[in-house]
Amino acid sequence: MSGTTGDHGHYSDAFLRGVLDRVKSIAIVGASADPVKASYFVTKYLRDAGYRVIPINPKMAGQSILGLPVHGSLADLPEPPDMVDIFRNSTAAGGVTDEAIAAGAKVVWMQLGVVNDEAAARAEAAGLTVVMNRCPKMEIQRLYGEIGRIGVNSGVLVTKKQPLKKSFKKLI
Amino acid sequence: MSERKSFGFETRAIHAGAAPDPATGARQTPIYQTTSFVFEDVDDAASLFNLQKVGFIYSRLTNPTVAVLEERLANLEGGAGATATASGHAAQLLALFPLMAPGDGVVASQKLYGGSINQIGTSFPRAFGWQPTFVDTDNPDNVRAAITEKTKAVFVESLANPGGVVTDIEAIARIADEAGIPLIVDNTLATPYLINPIQWGATLVVHSTTKFLSGNGTAVGGVVIDSGTFDWSKSGKYPALSEPDAGYHGLRFHETFGHLAFTIHGHAVGLRDLGPSQAPQNAFLTLNGIETLPLRMQRHVENARKVAEFLEDHPAVGWVSYAGLPSSKYHALAKKYLPKGAGAVLTFGVKGGYEAGVKLVESVELFSHLANIGDSRSLIIHPSSTTHRQLSAEGQATAGAGPDVIRLSIGLESVEDIIADLDQALTKTLG
Structure with missing residues (x-):
């Protein structure tokens, strides 16, 4: 997968759409079974949006979140995920990024508030696409006209009719 | 539409928030004159009620026509999001509601619109115990001197009604920032066309949309716009946004929604519990006005x-x-x-x-x-x-x-x- 921007302060909408369109499987590192945690929200939302979601949580290995089997680490996965979504702090994101590279992921996505420039540089040097300090759920909601339902500024202007579909994956 | 980093004000005044209606292709924003919206299934309902996805449940909380107005104004003010209200006064209530508890204070300009002096100076302290301190903001040092440990917000008008008074927003925003509290700016008289207070450091912007935004004296309404830049968790002064909310199973708005916390709280708690939502008909009329703002x-x-x-x-x-x-x-x-x-x-x-x-x-x-x-x-x-x-x-x-x-x-x-x-x-x- 190509399309690193080199500018982690600003990702174009087209770049983010490209990433979210091309990946089919997403490993969520730090997925939680606590229904009020953001990582639970995102796990549920991405599953409902049509992705194959793989929760990663060493304390819950062998159990399930939302019916999805939980793995203990990226190294335990039988096949590489397209994308690794990191719900860990910025420092810990460095080690997770290295595991994502080793696991053969194509995209490393660090959540809102998570930034690790050194790890991003290592991933990009290994040919991965990197997004930092963003939430994939918020970006899907923003890019596909959902987030405005609660008054959020999407920054997206649309003059074409969007097909009515249940899941965003079928929109694109 | 092809992407540009930022569209001009005139373009955004017409297009922001208003995609063609996904159900019909209607180009002008339809008036969704309905109280309620059906769920796809029980799981869909649960996701909506738990705020795990955003959508439409009941028009006291969100409505497709009102949402277009909210996004339009959030965009024009350069904010993260907006909550539309029944009037400008309701917007002031919604702006302070998540910040204040009984005994907390707000430092406000003594040259506010008379109706706001009544609301903040008489009704809020009597009903809610929100204590006002009115100061002459022509000297920003008066704001600094009035701020105490109990002060949770500073409230000014960018252009005051009725006096022809311009507020030094940048200086006052710096003082509020040093105190770790948000600056709320009423931008009704100037409108986002003449000034964006967020660019000068405001945390929240409120409007009576009844005035220049609707423009023809047809529709009463208001809005609160959040910049998305304030750290609600840092000081522990804003527990409504930073601490677990019992009504949502212990969800912490700021931790979960980040820069969207204030706007989502404004709908999910503010409009839910206080109830001053804007009527879809009024939102439609105001949107028409904004096109020519x-x-x-x-x-x-x-x-x-x-x-x-x-x-x-x-x-x-x-x-x-x-x-x-x-x-x-x-x-x-x-x-x-x-x-x-x-x-x-x-x-x-x-x-x-x-x-x-x-x-x-x-x-x-x-x-x-x-x-x-x-x-x-x-x-x-x-x-x-x-x-x-x-x-x-x-x-x-x-x-x-x-x-x-x-x-x-x-x-x-x-x-x-x-x-x-x-x-x-x-x-x-x-x-």
């Missing part, structure tokens, strides 16, 4: 400047307060904050005091004598006999609404006609 504001401020210059030379006029005039003590601030024009509301003193003021409002023929501003029609009011009559003489003077004060909201009529009407009515006061 840039064009209208250009003419509003051009007409207002000409009227102010006319009044300044009139023998029946003692003084004119319009920040667009070089004689105004706020002229330098107006040039900094309002380079496209100092608004279309101005005050002046009619010679002869209270009696002359009454004579003037009863003698105008083109102007409408009523208690509103920001209409396409030119409006006139004598505050001391109307909007500010509940205040004491001292309170009227402090608010810039003494017995000789006349407030004008300059409309979009031919400016020659506006000036001629004022001239004939002013001449009668000399009689």
Whole structure:
């Protein structure tokens, strides 16, 4: 997968759409079974949006979140995920990024508030696409006209009719 | 639409938030005149109620027509999100609601609109225990001096009603920032076309959309816009946003929604529990107004400047307060904050005091004598006999609404006609 921007302060909408369109499987590192945690929200939302979601949580290995089997680490996965979504702090994101590279992921996505420039540089040097300090759920909601339902500024202007579909994956 | 880093104000005033209707392709935003929305299934309902996805449940919380207005205004103000309300006063309530608890304080400008002085100065402390401290914000140090450990917000108007007063938002935002509290700016008189307070450091912006935004005097409404830049968790002063919410199974709004926390809380808790949602019909009318906001504001401020210059030379006029005039003590601030024009509301003193003021409002023929501003029609009011009559003489003077004060909201009529009407009515006061 190509399309690193080199500018982690600003990702174009087209770049983010490209990433979210091309990946089919997403490993969520730090997925939680606590229904009020953001990582639970995102796990549920991405599953409902049509992705194959793989929760990663060493304390819950062998159990399930939302019916999805939980793995203990990226190294335990039988096949590489397209994308690794990191719900860990910025420092810990460095080690997770290295595991994502080793696991053969194509995209490393660090959540809102998570930034690790050194790890991003290592991933990009290994040919991965990197997004930092963003939430994939918020970006899907923003890019596909959902987030405005609660008054959020999407920054997206649309003059074409969007097909009515249940899941965003079928929109694109 | 092809992507650009940022579209121009005029483009966004027409398009922001308003995609073609996904159900029908309707190009103009439809009026979704419905109280409620069906769920796809039980899981869909649970996701919506738990805030795990955003959508429509009940129009007290969210409505597709109102949501377009919210996104439009969030975009025009450069904010993260917006919550529309039934009126401007409801917006002020919604802005303070997540920040304040009984005994907490708000430091506010003593030159706020008289209705806001009533709301923040009398009703809020009586009903909710929110303690106001009114200061002269012309000297920003007065704001610093008034802030205590209990102060949770600073409240000012970018362009004050009725005085022609421009607030030094940047200086006051710095003081609020140093104290770790948000600055709330009422931007009703200036509109986002003339100034974006968020660019100067405001955390929250409130509007009465009833005025220039809707523009034709058709729809009452308000909005709270959040910049998305304030850290609600840092100080522990804002538990409604940073601590677990019992109504949502212990969810922490700021931790879960980050920069969208205030806007999502505004709907999920503010509108849910206080209830002042905006009617879809009013949102539709206001959206239509906003489409032409840039064009209208250009003419509003051009007409207002000409009227102010006319009044300044009139023998029946003692003084004119319009920040667009070089004689105004706020002229330098107006040039900094309002380079496209100092608004279309101005005050002046009619010679002869209270009696002359009454004579003037009863003698105008083109102007409408009523208690509103920001209409396409030119409006006139004598505050001391109307909007500010509940205040004491001292309170009227402090608010810039003494017995000789006349407030004008300059409309979009031919400016020659506006000036001629004022001239004939002013001449009668000399009689």
